[in-house]
Amino acid sequence: MLNVGKIEEGLVLDHIKAGKSMEIYRYLQLDKLDCTVAIIKNARSNKMEKKDIIKVECDIDTLNLDILGYIDHNITVNVIQKGEIVEKKALHLPKEIKNVIHCHNPRCITSIEQELPHIFVLADAAKEVYRCKYCEEKYSKKASRDK
Amino acid sequence: MNHLLSPLDFSTEELDELFDLADDIERNPEKYAHVCAGKKLATCFYEPSTRTRLSFETAMLNLGGSVIGFSDAASSSASKGESVADTTRVICCFADICAMRHPKEGAAFVAASNSSIPIINAGDGGHQHPTQTLTDLMTIHALKGRLGNFTVGLCGDLKFGRTVHSLIHALVRYENVTFKFISPEELRVPDYIIEMLREKEIPYEEVISLESCIPELDLLYMTRVQRERFFNEEDYVRLKDFYILDKAKMNLAKQDCLVLHPLPRVNEISVEVDDDERAVYFKQVQYGVYVRMALILKLLELA
Numbered sequence: 001m002l003n004v005g006k007i008e009e010g011l012v013l014d015h016i017k018a019g020k021s022m023e024i025y026r027y028l029q030l031d032k033l034d035c036t037v038a039i040i041k042n043a044r045s046n047k048m049e050k051k052d053i054i055k056v057e058c059d060i061d062t063l064n065l066d067i068l069g070y071i072d073h074n075i076t077v078n079v080i081q082k083g084e085i086v087e088k089k090a091l092h093l094p095k096e097i098k099n100v101i102h103c104h105n106p107r108c109i110t111s112i113e114q115e116l117p118h119i120f121v122l123a124d125a126a127k128e129v130y131r132c133k134y135c136e137e138k139y140s141k142k143a144s145r146d147k
Numbered sequence: 148m149n150h151l152l153s154p155l156d157f158s159t160e161e162l163d164e165l166f167d168l169a170d171d172i173e174r175n176p177e178k179y180a181h182v183c184a185g186k187k188l189a190t191c192f193y194e195p196s197t198r199t200r201l202s203f204e205t206a207m208l209n210l211g212g213s214v215i216g217f218s219d220a221a222s223s224s225a226s227k228g229e230s231v232a233d234t235t236r237v238i239c240c241f242a243d244i245c246a247m248r249h250p251k252e253g254a255a256f257v258a259a260s261n262s263s264i265p266i267i268n269a270g271d272g273g274h275q276h277p278t279q280t281l282t283d284l285m286t287i288h289a290l291k292g293r294l295g296n297f298t299v300g301l302c303g304d305l306k307f308g309r310t311v312h313s314l315i316h317a318l319v320r321y322e323n324v325t326f327k328f329i330s331p332e333e334l335r336v337p338d339y340i341i342e343m344l345r346e347k348e349i350p351y352e353e354v355i356s357l358e359s360c361i362p363e364l365d366l367l368y369m370t371r372v373q374r375e376r377f378f379n380e381e382d383y384v385r386l387k388d389f390y391i392l393d394k395a396k397m398n399l400a401k402q403d404c405l406v407l408h409p410l411p412r413v414n415e416i417s418v419e420v421d422d423d424e425r426a427v428y429f430k431q432v433q434y435g436v437y438v439r440m441a442l443i444l445k446l447l448e449l450a
Contacts, residue, residue, distance in 0.1 A: 107272045109251040113230050116257065134253025135274055 004038045006083050010057040013068070014076040018042050021052035024075075027067050027100065033058055066094035070141070093141075095122050097130065101139055108135035149446050150259040150266045154280035154313045159294075159320050165281070166288045168450055169434070169441040173289070176209065179440065182449050183212030189242035190216035191234065191258075192269070193225055193249040198410065198432070199269050199278070203246045206439035215242060232261040239263045244447055246278075247271075265446035273309050279409055280313040281442065282435035287366065289434055290405055290427055295321035298363050302329040302390055303370035303415055305336040310409045311370055315340055319349055326351040327360045331389050333382065334372070357390050361399045367392070369408045369415050369428075393417040400425065407431055 016024060021039050030037050036057040045051040056063065060079050068075055069091040079087040102118045103110050110116045110132070120130035120139055128141035150156070157165065172179050188207035190200050195218060204214045217223040224234055231249065235258040238245050245262070247255050248269040255268035255275075270276040288294050299318065301311050305328055315336075318324050326344065328336045328351060335353060344351050354360050361367065369392055377383040392406065397420055400406075408416060408428040420426050444450035 105252065107250075107252050107274075109231065109249070109253040109257055109271075112251060113232075113257070115230065132253070134256055135272075136252075 004040055004055065007036070007038075007055050007057040007080055008083050009060070010035070010055065010080050011060060011063060011065075012078040012080060012085075013054040013056075014051070014078060015045070015048060016052035016054065016075055017072060018048070018050035018052055020072065021054055024052075024054060024068070024071060027071060028063055030054070030056060033062065065089065065091065067097065067100060069093050070097050070100060093122055093125055093128065096120070096133075101130070103132040103135065103137055103139075105132065105135050105137040108132060108137060110134055148259075148262065148265060149448075150255075150262070150268075151277050151442060151446065152255050152259055152266070152268045153275050154277040154317050155320075156277065162281075162284065165438065165441050165445060166285055168444065169285055169437040170289065172440050173434075173437050179210055179444070181211035182444065183207060183210035183447070186210075186212040186244070186447060187242040188212055188214050188216075188443065189238045189245040190214060190218070190269070191223070191238060191245055191247045191249075192216065192218045193220040193223065193247075193254070195219050196248050196270065199248060199276075200246075202432070202435050203267075203269065203278075203439055206436050206443055209436065210440055210443060212243075212443075231257045234258075235261045235266070244443060267442065267446065273307065276309055276313065278435070278439055278442065279310050280317050281438045282431060283310070283314050283368070283407060283409070284317055285438040286407060286427060286431045286434045287405070290430070291365070294318070296323045297365035298325040298327060299366040299368065300327040300329055300357075300360060300364040301336075301368045301370070302357055302392075304334045304372045304376070304386075305330040305370070306334040307373060307376040308370045311368065312337070312340060314368065316343075319344070319347055324349065327364065328353045329355070329357050329360060329390070331355060331386055333386060334389075357392070358396060358399060361396055361404075362401065364400060364404050367400065367404060367406045369406065369412075371408075371411065371413050371415055388414050390415055391417055392420055394419050394423075397423055397425065 038055040040053040042050045043053055073091040077089040078085045097120050098117050119133040121133050123129045123131040130139045190203050192200050207214050231254050244265045246267040246269040247258050249271050252272040252274035254271045259266040268275055305311050372387045374383050406426045
């Protein structure tokens, strides 16, 4: 079995759905960080059978974790200091997400003005519904997940 | 910076103030004839809309201000590929306030986000048209003397009709309003509106027959079935004359039941109804000017 060592300071993102780690790597823009990043794919898990794990050795405030709440709020975020877990962060749906999902309403101003950021605002947290900040087109995370 | 992007941007208290001001303008037009002297309104219309544009321009001229602008995208820099954001930044150097009509939804929001002057959304595609809603509310306020305690019938295209959706959202903020949705099955009011009414426990009924429910109405809001909303010409032809309000139907209505229409009217109201004093759709146009005058004054902080 492959072993990846402990990190001294940083974040361990655990319980990532197997196969999703590269997507999260891109969303968190980990390629832009000058630090150690370990991606473990298809690790064995009692809870999930298979899971992905990302370990990032960085200042814990470096990453914007809001987006993780949008991608999958079941991910466990462990904050590591001096090699030990000091905190488990709870993930929430972010109030606003930028350039993560795109508005597909052909009548939306973003359909003709390419330079505009695609911004979605949380409209209903219980139903996980976001709305385009421009045209208010509905985007349901649940509906999209169930497809 | 104050803008008007959605009909719900104003609270009901702010709307009361606006309508009171519009009432005063109606009664004392000379008092307001020069209050905007030296001020310029830019009407930036990326698609033609004669009535809305002329109503804004008339409003500003009545206030003693002047007007600049364009009336279709072809005569603007949009034809050269300029973004709404850049056009807005340029307009801010020329004018004190801007009314914008654009075929794309959210265009007015983009303008407001890049503007140092008040932006009025004069229609952004099928999304919002707040000054039409203000016009509708102003007409009801002026002629009924109240915004609440009535049964309102909305008739025609309730599925695609932007003005109808906005009016419903505006009226649910008032007390004791009952809705009657009169439409063919294909043009029923969208589910999200029905859900909203259920959540707020506001009484409503969906019916197909106009004759059956017209006697109960205090207000009847007629709408046109719009050809451009249909992908299939056959469906449009089948539905366009589904409702025609004529004298016979008006005879079934209450003596004080007002008939409103956002115009343009095609066949849905017979011209024989025009002489009926309950038909107020042309008065509605006049109230649209008063309420736009009041809006300009409010946004420019001149009242």
